[in-house]
Amino acid sequence: MAHGFTIEGVECMAGCARPLTVAFQAPGKASYLFGSIDAEAKAGDLVRFARLYASLADGWCNSGQRPPRLAGKTLARIPGPAKIAGDSR
Template identity: 70%
Template sequence: MDASQAIHRIIVCTLCRDPATGTRTGEDLCADLRSRLSADSEMALLDYAVEGIACMAGCARPLTVAFQAAGKASYLFGPIDRQTDAVELLEFAKLYASLADGWCNSGQRPAGLADKTLARIPGSNSAAGVGI
């Protein structure tokens, strides 16, 4: 899907290096997520684009992955293991698409991502969480 037309975006750092191997795995994760999204008919309807970007300043917790949509809270997760966390990222993608303002608490997120949430940034049109 063309990123400029997608409602939801999954953004993956392409410069993060795997701490064990030193290899950059972001592009591989992008390809894997795109493949999984298109192979699942339910996921294909969620209107996601997967993009690589050359740094999200999560270097202390590589690999970082963000979720973003207009008017919704954005999320940054890390460290992400390309092979073991892809399923959890897709579970979160389903949840995120279902939330009008993108706001959810840690108990609603897939268990494998609960301790990997680096940031939740309120959407520009959202008052969710104000006063917490």
């Protein structure tokens, strides 16, 4: 796992129709929500995404940068504060 990540369980992420939801969030970064994850088949993809996410200053990436098996599992990408404020970087 990427350095500085914490894994924690939460009671609900409103993904009941897409069991095994996983979110990535960090201060000042875009957040991601993935759903319908096959725990064993996708574990490596989640670790790869964690490393990518850690390397991105604002957390922003397009679907082509994410591990291919997660591309169709992306439920949401929520812009970080700079993107919401209109920063075009």
